[in-house]
Amino acid sequence: MTQTITVIRGDGIGPEIMDATLHVLDTMNLGLSYEFADAGLVALEKHGELLPAATMDSIRKNRIALKSPLTTPVGEGFSSINVELRKRFDLYANVRPAKSFPNTKSRFPSGVDLITVRENTEGAYIGEGQSLSEDGETAMLTQKITRRGSDRIVRYAFDLARRTGRKKVTVVHKANILKSTSGLFLKTAREVAQQYPDIQCNEMIVDNTCMQLVMRPEQFDIIVTTNLFGDIISDLCAGLVGGLGLAPGANIGTDAAIFEAVHGSAPDIAGKGIANPCALLLGAAQMLDHLGQSEKATALREAIIATLEAKDSLTPDLGGEGNTMSFAKAIAGRIAA
Ligand code: NAI
Ligand code: MG
Numbered sequence: 623m624t625q626t627i628t629v630i631r632g633d634g635i636g637p638e639i640m641d642a643t644l645h646v647l648d649t650m651n652l653g654l655s656y657e658f659a660d661a662g663l664v665a666l667e668k669h670g671e672l673l674p675a676a677t678m679d680s681i682r683k684n685r686i687a688l689k690s691p692l693t694t695p696v697g698e699g700f701s702s703i704n705v706e707l708r709k710r711f712d713l714y715a716n717v718r719p720a721k722s723f724p725n726t727k728s729r730f731p732s733g734v735d736l737i738t739v740r741e742n743t744e745g746a747y748i749g750e751g752q753s754l755s756e757d758g759e760t761a762m763l764t765q766k767i768t769r770r771g772s773d774r775i776v777r778y779a780f781d782l783a784r785r786t787g788r789k790k791v792t793v794v795h796k797a798n799i800l801k802s803t804s805g806l807f808l809k810t811a812r813e814v815a816q817q818y819p820d821i822q823c824n825e826m827i828v829d830n831t832c833m834q835l836v837m838r839p840e841q842f843d844i845i846v847t848t849n850l851f852g853d854i855i856s857d858l859c860a861g862l863v864g865g866l867g868l869a870p871g872a873n874i875g876t877d878a879a880i881f882e883a884v885h886g887s888a889p890d891i892a893g894k895g896i897a898n899p900c901a902l903l904l905g906a907a908q909m910l911d912h913l914g915q916s917e918k919a920t921a922l923r924e925a926i927i928a929t930l931e932a933k934d935s936l937t938p939d940l941g942g943e944g945n946t947m948s949f950a951k952a953i954a955g956r957i958a959a
Contacts, residue, residue, distance in 0.1 A: 625913060626655045628680040632690025633662040634887025635897035635946075640690045642899035642950035643906055649954045650918055652910070657684060661703060662692030662887075672703050681711065687880045688909060690902065691887040701749065708742050713873035713880060714771065715778045716740040717908065718856040724931045726864025726940055734862050736842040737788075739779040740852025742873060744771045745803070747849045767803040767848065772810035778874075779846035780818040790822040791815070794831045794847035794855065807848055832858060860884055867898030867939045870905035872912065881909040895945045898937040900926055903953065925956040 629644070631637045647654060659677040666672050672694070681687045692703045707713070722734045744766050751764025779791050793811040797804040808825065815823040826834065828851045834841065835855070839862050845855060860869035866885035873880045883901030891897055903926060910919035929935070935952040936942025944952070 624653050624655050625686070626657055626684050627909070628677070628684045628687040629656040629658050630661050630677070630687060630689040630692070631658065631664075632887065633664055633693040634691060634889050634892040636662075636690030636692070636887055638892075638895055638946045639883070639897050639899040639902045640688075642946045643688070643902045645947070645950050646899075646903060646922070646954045646957070647906060649958055650922070652915060652918060659687075661689070661707075663695065666695070673706060678710065681707075681878055681880070685878045686909065686913065687878070688902075688906060689880050689882045691883060691885060693887045693889070705747060705749070707880060708873055711873075711875050711878040711880070712743060713875040713878065714741065714743045714774060715872075715874040716742040716852060716856075717782070717872040717874060718852075718859065718869065718884060719904075719908070720856070720859035720863045720869065722863050723868055723927060725933055725936070726868065726930070728862065728864040730839060730862050733840040734859075736839065736859060737782065737844050738852055738856040738859055739775065739782065739844060739846045740856060741771060741775040741846075741848050742852075743849070744768060745849030747853075765800075765803050767806050769806060769810050772807045773814055776811045776814040776846055779844050780814065780821055780823075783821045783844050784818070788821075788843045790824065790843040791818075792831070792842055792845050793823065793825045794828050794845055794851055795825065796828050796851070798827060804848065811846070828855070831855065835859065835862065856884065865939065866901065867937070868900050868904065870901050870903075870908055872905065872908040874912070879909075879912055881905040881912070895947065896938050897946050898939050899946050899950050903950075921957055922953075925953045928956050929953045 631640045657680050659680040661673050661677050665674050694702050718738045720736055722730050722732045746765045748766050753762045795804045795808045797808040869884040871884045882905050907919040907922045929952045935944030935948040937949050
């Protein structure tokens with residue numbers, strides 16, 4: 623059976639890493655067909671809007687999208703397209719794995735294997751209640767945490783632990799200070815945890831978590847947390863394992879899921895053909911897991927690791943002299959072999 627996915631080639635390095643990723647996927651016999659849709663700057667130029675209705679319709683219909691980074695124009699009254707997509711499709715779970723890879727510039731070439739599960743629709747990022755006093759001296763922001771939102775994200779983390787054979791979920795919070803919001807999140811997390819006696823659960827305050835992640839990252843398995851903390855912690859975790867070129871993310875809701883790289887459109891290297899395609903490829907591996915093609919996902923990850931181990935055609939961010947497409951071809955070659 624053929625599965626159609628929406629493919630968004632995006633801005634900056636987006637088209638380069640997407641072409642490389644599709645080159646690899648095309649060698650894998652996945653039964654995928656691609657429906658290309660525009661978003662971001664390229665959509666603004668072609669269709670006059672950042673997020674055209676046709677793109678929304680395509681994602682709604684196919685329910686799965688593979689997306690390259692998008693540039694949100696700064697200071698022109700545009701709200702973030704990524705935040706908008708997450709909101710419109712209620713993509714409540716942002717799942718960001720961080721695993722040690724060989725031959726990166728990481729301080730932890732082994733031992734890190736954790737997943738940050740970030741609540742993606744609430745907290746400090748709801749974009750409501752932002753105000754600045756008339757004299758410009760006082761700014762306010764509203765945070766929103768709901769029991770429903772907390773329950774479903776914590777449940778997602780525990781179900782993910784069960785599904786993937788992981789043993790521990792760490793609930794990261796700041797309930798000692800943010801008593802109402804983080805307090806409700808923690809209280810709800812404790813209730814959910816009781817329904818998963820087979821999975822160990824511990825609690826950690828967010829500032830201590832940052833220190834612990836840098837000192838002893840191997841103690842973490844799955845981290846579940848609210849939107850703002852998850853945004854920051856997951857970038858920290860990407861830094862633990864070799865940087866943005868290796869960090870994928872999945873945005874998962876009940877009716878749709880969007881798979882991507884954590885990094886942005888990297889205007890500083892766009893058009894040079896040297897962007898690392900691994901983050902998007904690893905996002906594609908998350909997509910294959912989601913589609914029930916876990917063996918293929920594993921094969922893809924193993925080929926990436928083998929290519930890193932062999933230092934075959936690595937891109938300059940990893941200290942190599944390869945380029946986006948030669949790196950992708952080296953990975954595809956290992957899958958075929
Ligand atoms: P960025 O992630 O694009 O770049 C940060 C640094 O990392 C740059 O030096 C870049 O060259 C490098 N880098 C990123 N990805 C790389 C890759 N695959 N291979 C090698 N080097 C890589 O972040 P920045 O500069 O803050 O944002 C640029 C644009 O991207 C902005 O317009 C921002 O709004 C957008 N953005 C989009 C995201 C998305 O669509 N998911 C996420 C983050 C930013
Ligand atoms: Mg971020």
